Amino acid sequence: MRASLRLALISVAAALPVAAAVAVTSAASAADEPTPITVLTSDFEDGTTQGWAGRASETVAVSTTVAHGGSTSLSVTGRTAAWQGPSLDVLGTFEKGTAYTISAWVRLASGSDNARLSVERRTDGVAAYDQVVGNTAIDSGRWVNLVGRYTLATDVDFLRVYVETASSTESLYIDDVTASYVPALPIQTNIPSVQDVVTEFPVGAAITGAEIVTEHGQLLDKHFNSVTPGNALKWDATEPSEGAFTYAQADPLVSFAKAHGMAIRGHTLVWHNQTPSWVFTGADGQPMTATADDKALLLDRLENHIRNVAAHYGTDIGVWDVVNEVIDENQSDGLRRSSWFTVAGLDYIRTAFRVAREVAPHAKLFINDYNTNVPAKRDKLYALVAQLKAEGVPVDGVGHQMHVNVSWPSIADTKAMLDKFVPLGLEQQITEMDVSIYTSNGESFPTPPADRLLQQAYVYRDMFALFRQYRDEITSVTLWGLADDNTWLDTFPVTRKDAPLLFDTRLQAKSAYWGVVDPTKINTTTSTPSPTGPTPNSPTPSTPGTPGTAACSVTYRVTGSWQGGFQADVRVTNTGSTAWTSWTLGWQFAAGQQITQLWNGSAAQSGAAASVTNAGWNGAVAPGASASFGFLGSWTGSNPAPTSYSLKGTICATA
Incomplete structure (x- = not known):
């Protein structure tokens, strides 16, 4: 699935959402945070349901059959759909802009399934659903803890948290539900803004609704001059059912960016993930195959989607990731065998770029992929782009995701990646950069170790120094997230707290930030060399001069x-x-x-x-x-x- 075991952490760019709409998921708060303030506790020890009710006709009742803590729990029976389960009104409990950690213990009465922790919100009667914790295996033999972060980023008139399952309607139990938050710290206003120091190209962050409110919005505005809606422009968010377009997730993000003078990268028009199944369902109701009729229908759907989404934003979006992650270096032709490819071949890529150019002639059109610093993948991507350019397909640029870690890749490999595409005369952008503190899937730290954070700072230092050398080719650098409190790496490839960005879980500058802004301020108490950069010369002592009145x-x-x-x-x-x-x-x-x-x-x-x-x-x-x-x-x-x-x-x- 990946180039090597060593690259197991370097995954598909957005294989899992950073967060759904306004939800922010993570494994847990950083260990150095102060004691959280608890706003909700449901332990059912008083013999009542404590406000919990079924979402539909299911029955909720206090039970002594099993309990996680104490002697009682809440049983949920009579479920007729997987998305029906226990729910609690939190409209008067949760405040907009506050990041809450929600914890619930769950088990089934029998059998096994996956459980999810979700939030339903409504504004003017229109419902939206945010996933706080994704599919987590549960069964009847043990209690399983669902823990995630949630930030409400919009005004609502209905807000309920609930537990659901992935497929079964089996009875379940919940117990010891809590919601808490850590008081926000003000952002640091007396430090340089990233966008003021790095002037060779825009520096951006991938965002959700949680990043445009309160302190998060202030941090975003201070340091970044470009944004990428992380999931809000993907197919499942913009056209969940055929012809039914919605921009409820993306519009607030675009409006914030415009109000603060930020450039906007559109991500993404075509991807094999987060695409509803109806897109690949034929007129006969069966999965599409490589027939002429299915190909024509699929390309019609693709064209209609791009014409609607790109036209909706017009000139507000100046860059589009038109196609995302189309390369599989293990194939002889280098092309991913997605449903797009198996039904339509390369014509889906040609169609996507052609239509995007027609609808958004002002925009720069990019092909975007991960692990492009791996020679095999880099070369296959180069061959595809060269072919498309030779055919007249309007590809303007190549996006390098740069999901990396503290020990991989090397500066030399990254430089070779950039050099490879220079002869094509295209723009290059770093589109989804983050630097994991982990070097294997088997590692997990309760608190990010100091040496890993120092290594991370050196990675950011060396990578940004390299990027700035290529200012004639690189036209944007985007980080996949704003701060460590909201990163997809907390749950992928395994669940554990990661810390891959410039600011910590309380929005304070890390050594990684100083690696970008002022490398001399990286912690100098250790002599650990950069793991990714060229081997430094030993510091060369200067010959002392004669001190003068300048002191x-x-x-x-x-x-x-x-x-x-x-x-x-x-x-x-x-x-x-x-x-x-x-x-x-x-x-x-x-x-x-x-x-x-x-x-x-x-x-x-x-x-x-x-x-x-x-x-x-x-x-x-x-x-x-x-x-x-x-x-x-x-x-x-x-x-x-x-x-x-x-x-x-x-x-x-x-x-």
Whole structure:
């Protein structure tokens, strides 16, 4: 199913939803969070149903037959449909914008099935359903805990949480149901915005409704200038039944983005997952096969879908992932044997791009896939895109999902991925990046280990440094999520708490954030090298200069080096007693090095003489405090560190 066992964590881009509409699912809160505030407890020990009722005609009653805790539970009998079960009104309990952790213990009276924890909400009488916990195996021999996060992101007039099963109508029991939340922290407003530091291309986040309210919306607005509706534009969300189009999930996300001046990536018009079964059902009611009639019907449905969805958003969406995950490198022709392909062959891809161009002539049209840094898959994708371009199919760009982890892939493999597509003259985008802290499916940590978070920071540092080198080819970088409180990796490929993004579960900046914004601020108490980048040169000590009245010291470190290029971090410290309101640091390169890109300041260079002036946000440096910047440079032959630095016309000490 994957390129190798080592790649087991690198999965299909959105094989599972980040969350349904406004639901946010995760295994549990981070261990370092404060004690949650409980707003709901149902243990049924008082002999009443405590407000629980059936969703339809089923019967709910207190039972002493089995119990998870204490001596009683709630029995649910007379179920006539799998989606019927016990439900509780939480309209007056849950507040919009608060992330609640909901926990329920469930078991069957007999047999086995899968259970789900869901929420039904209604606005003006229109119902919508959010899955808090997906299919979880249950049986009659044990209690199983369903735990997930839920954030209400819209105004509603009806809100109930309920337990359902996947297929059976067997009687069931529930017990010890709780809902709690951790008070939100304000976002950090005194740190640089990612979008202000990374200016070579838009930096985006994949979002659900939970990311556009309260502190989440503030964090999104501060740091990102592009968004991708993670699931709200997929087929199951926009055309759940034939011809019945709905944009209830996506419209609020697009409206938020427009109101905050953000670019919008449309994801996705065609995918083999999250596509309703009716799409592949023939006129005879049977699954489609490779007949002329079924192919014509399937392509008609595809064209109708794209014409409606793309037209609905018009020029609001400037980039579309037209087709998603069409490559299977294990096939001789490299093409995934999806229902799309088995019925329509390559014509479904040709049709999708043709219709998208007709409906959205302004938009950039992308083909998007995962594991494109694996040579076999990269090469098969290249061959397909080259073929499509030769046929005149309007492919504008290639999307690299970049679901990676702290030990895979290498910078060299990622660079080779980007280099491969440069000759095609297409745009390239990083579309779904996250960096798992896990390196195998067998690992599970109650709290993200410090060394993994440090490795993760180095991955983000090295990857973004590479991406910024390719600013002429890469036109957008998107992270698959906003913060660690809402990530699909909490439940895929196995259930465990992951921490793959720049901000933690309480929306605070991690070392990963500093890896992108200012690598000098990554935890420096350990010497663990980057697992993905080129082997760093040993830090080259500078020759101490003669301290002057500027009262400053400078630390210069080469943190990565490769043939013809390097990355350096520089820290300048105010060792005097007077605060600086601004600063400019100057030095001489001894071997012809050239600064090619710099962050957290502005650079000027004439021959060997280089200088860096503070950015708008880091010019003020109090006594004893430091300011930092980093840069990419080129070198030939050797790369010695500068031997002296000057600030305000005097020489700084070197450290």
